[in-house]
Amino acid sequence: MPRIRGSNIEEHHAMVWADLARALRELLLEQDYDSINMGHIAVRAGLARNTLYNYARDKGTLVLALTERASRPAVERVAAIAGRAETPAVQRMQEIILAFLEESTDQTLQMMFRPGAGALVAAMPKGPGNPFNAIVSEVENVVRDGVTSGEFRDVGDVQLTVELLSGVMRAGAERIGRDPAAFEATVRATQAIILASLNRQHDARPRQE
Known part of the structure; x- marks a missing residue:
């Protein structure tokens, strides 16, 4: 034994x-x-x-289990930031982006942001048990708070908007994985792109005739 x-x-x-x-x-x-x-x-x-x-029965299963464990600090950090209702939504969004990209530098998490990781991503559990879905849910809450407070424009479909913006976050994590020295510049660019898309002065929805 x-x-x-x-x-x-x-x-x-x-x-x-x-x-x-x-x-x-x-x-x-x-x-x-x-x-x-x-x-x-x-x-x-x-x-x-x-x-x-x-x-674990194989490498893929082992990596998924390790990824779930490695993602817990990111989920906890994002949830703590999102839950600070007294903090402006813009500031919370900036902090969430920074926290997520900092946590994504973990080599285990980087597995999920590498080209060809589609099978691993697809194998993650669906629903609230998926750590990345948990993060997306917290971001959706911050966007709703921002729309309610007038900090963000009325985006309409919050879930769809955040799903699209999560692609920007993923691209930022991928860039950092390829070039760790670009961390600070990548964080600034990611924050700028996401906040610009939520800005009240930027309403890209088609107007009704």
Whole structure:
């Protein structure tokens, strides 16, 4: 039976998951995702390969589990910012963009923003259990607050608007993944584009004749 680390089984599992996340981050800094296999991850995490299969049946499943765990700080940060109802919606939106892009620098999360990650994104759980959906939901609340307060224009379909703007956020995360030195410039550009699209003076809806 494998040696149990920590004071109980829950602590042991938490430590193993932390080792797996560290191993994957290190490997992603050294080689392409496609060239990494379960054996590489097991060795780097200090696990026997058969033990690793107790945590995930394959690399894709493991990466999804690690991504869900890695995304929790981002979800918590965004929810905390969005929940500050006394703070202007414009400021909250700026802070959410910064927080999301900062959290996206995690090598595990970067997996979701790389070209060819469509299968991984599609495999994420649907509904509120999806961490990215949880973030989108918080952003929708901020947009609604901004429309109500008059800070943002009436965008009409808030869900659709935020879905489209999430593409800008994703593009920002992808850019940072390709060029970490462009972080500050990418944050500024992402904030400018999103806020410009919500600005009351910018109403792109077609006018009725």
